[in-house]
Amino acid sequence: MEENKTETHEKSVIARELWFQENEKEFIAEHSIGATIRAGDRTAETTDPKGGYREGGFVTLKIQKADGSFDPLETTVVVYSAKKKVLGEIKPEDLEGTPLSQKTKTALIEKLTRLYGRDFTDNDTVTIVRFEYADDLKEAGKKILASLQTFAQNDLLELKNGPFRLAPEYKPSGLTPENIKGRPLSFIIGEQPSEYAVSPLMWNAEFKMRGSNGLFLPVDIAPDKKGNLKEFIDKIVEIGNLVFRVLTITNPYKIDALQYFKNLQERYPDRVDLSEDALRIGATNQILIGPDNKFYVINSDGRGMANSIEEFLSGKNRGNLEAKHVGLVGAGGAARGIAYEVAKRMGPHGLLTIFNRTQEKAVALKAELSSYLPQTPIEARGLNELPGQAKEQEIIISSITEGDPLSDSGVYKTLPRGILIVDANYGPKSIIEQKAHEAGRDDLDIHDGAGMVVEGYIIASQELSRLWKYEVSREVYREIGFVFGYRKRAASS
Numbered sequence: 001m002e003e004n005k006t007e008t009h010e011k012s013v014i015a016r017e018l019w020f021q022e023n024e025k026e027f028i029a030e031h032s033i034g035a036t037i038r039a040g041d042r043t044a045e046t047t048d049p050k051g052g053y054r055e056g057g058f059v060t061l062k063i064q065k066a067d068g069s070f071d072p073l074e075t076t077v078v079v080y081s082a083k084k085k086v087l088g089e090i091k092p093e094d095l096e097g098t099p100l101s102q103k104t105k106t107a108l109i110e111k112l113t114r115l116y117g118r119d120f121t122d123n124d125t126v127t128i129v130r131f132e133y134a135d136d137l138k139e140a141g142k143k144i145l146a147s148l149q150t151f152a153q154n155d156l157l158e159l160k161n162g163p164f165r166l167a168p169e170y171k172p173s174g175l176t177p178e179n180i181k182g183r184p185l186s187f188i189i190g191e192q193p194s195e196y197a198v199s200p201l202m203w204n205a206e207f208k209m210r211g212s213n214g215l216f217l218p219v220d221i222a223p224d225k226k227g228n229l230k231e232f233i234d235k236i237v238e239i240g241n242l243v244f245r246v247l248t249i250t251n252p253y254k255i256d257a258l259q260y261f262k263n264l265q266e267r268y269p270d271r272v273d274l275s276e277d278a279l280r281i282g283a284t285n286q287i288l289i290g291p292d293n294k295f296y297v298i299n300s301d302g303r304g305m306a307n308s309i310e311e312f313l314s315g316k317n318r319g320n321l322e323a324k325h326v327g328l329v330g331a332g333g334a335a336r337g338i339a340y341e342v343a344k345r346m347g348p349h350g351l352l353t354i355f356n357r358t359q360e361k362a363v364a365l366k367a368e369l370s371s372y373l374p375q376t377p378i379e380a381r382g383l384n385e386l387p388g389q390a391k392e393q394e395i396i397i398s399s400i401t402e403g404d405p406l407s408d409s410g411v412y413k414t415l416p417r418g419i420l421i422v423d424a425n426y427g428p429k430s431i432i433e434q435k436a437h438e439a440g441r442d443d444l445d446i447h448d449g450a451g452m453v454v455e456g457y458i459i460a461s462q463e464l465s466r467l468w469k470y471e472v473s474r475e476v477y478r479e480i481g482f483v484f485g486y487r488k489r490a491a492s493s
């Protein structure tokens, strides 16, 4: 396995091309690609494309045929480890499971000399890179997630005896600048985000890719200890941008958090910037702390969902949300944000129909939306009316806590081809694809909430980078999208 040496110096650190001999095809297909050794003083962290492989990064490969030409088929591998070693200190276990494992040090040095056309000595530093064959990007994504999780957990462990006794035992008294070790900190706060939230993974991945020493942690606050929420945010406000960057708020505190910052704004108008969207939706899920020590309070739920839908539509040359007929199931916290943004984007020629189990909530939401967007046609119906109405929709969004609103009443049979179905839930909580499959409707276009969560993170990340004046490359977003099974075109940054 030899790396081609004509790499370009493009900015991307994501897709790089390695070329393999045809007789290695089988070896690659056998899952474990093994290892290659790169010469030079290179690390896994660098953003220099010549500088090495980043752990968790995707690498694109092409197979070289016997005649020297390249198979047009590309395959993707994941770098699951990249360790720097001084040649003289390499031990047999460092090469275990690689095609070089049986080599003596002398044979290894000879091979490197032959491959790279220069002399190697014991003092040379090499990087041992291990790849995993990634036929299925979702599976590969899970592996990367697992490694990022370990990264996040290690950091959590490090802080275990520090200020962050994560709730319910959480005590905010330890939160002082002295014991936070100078790392910019961010949190996702909710009832139990430590159990399920992907925000720490996305943000910590971004920090790692950017070479920032920021840290994003979940903070669980039990509803019966709700007072801790206020105390916690009070501390953050007191210490401010010396330490903190992002507060992501999740259930059940999105409304309380908005109220907190409305109160704060009354006392300190210069320290809070409340977005019109958050005020109209009546909740916040993202708060960014700027270099001016101001708290920028936004809501990315609706925009996240709308951006992901428009991404799917544009991929199919079906335009955007303007003038579309959209059915939204649910009228809870997430649905409020989605309804507002979708109604805003569809304009006067679209139609938004809100279906909710408790119809009064749909009616109340419609009344509220119509007061902001009087030109947009909006209807409110009970969930029992969905079967009769489903085929009139171009897009159906499910934003309910669990289950599939389409399966129980046999709606799948009535749906025309070309309809787009999007679930706000993702991972095991999203059962829509499975239910459609059981109903024999594999032809439908179904997406889970991975797009919404990735797009919501991108919105907050771009807002933070705008405030602090740095850039996040398109590739970082693209790769984080890949990891979550959301293959998206890179967002502009």
Ligand SMILES: NC(=O)c1ccc[n+]([C@@H]2O[C@H](COP(=O)([O-])OP(=O)(O)OC[C@H]3O[C@@H](n4cnc5c(N)ncnc54)[C@H](OP(=O)(O)O)[C@@H]3O)[C@@H](O)[C@H]2O)c1
Binding pocket: 251, 301, 304, 329, 330, 331, 332, 333, 334, 335, 356, 357, 358, 359, 361, 383, 399, 400, 401, 402, 403, 424, 425, 426, 449, 450, 452, 453, 454, 456
């Ligand atoms: N992907 C993302 O980025 C993202 C972001 C935010 C939320 N979410 C997900 O979106 C979902 C909704 O969250 P939320 O904050 O809006 O929750 P919420 O405020 O508690 O609202 C729950 C909604 O689900 C409905 N519902 C609950 N159980 C139902 C059932 N068995 N049958 C029919 N309808 C039912 C409720 O109807 P009633 O009004 O009749 O009770 C209500 O409309 C959650 O699963 C959440 O994880 C995803």
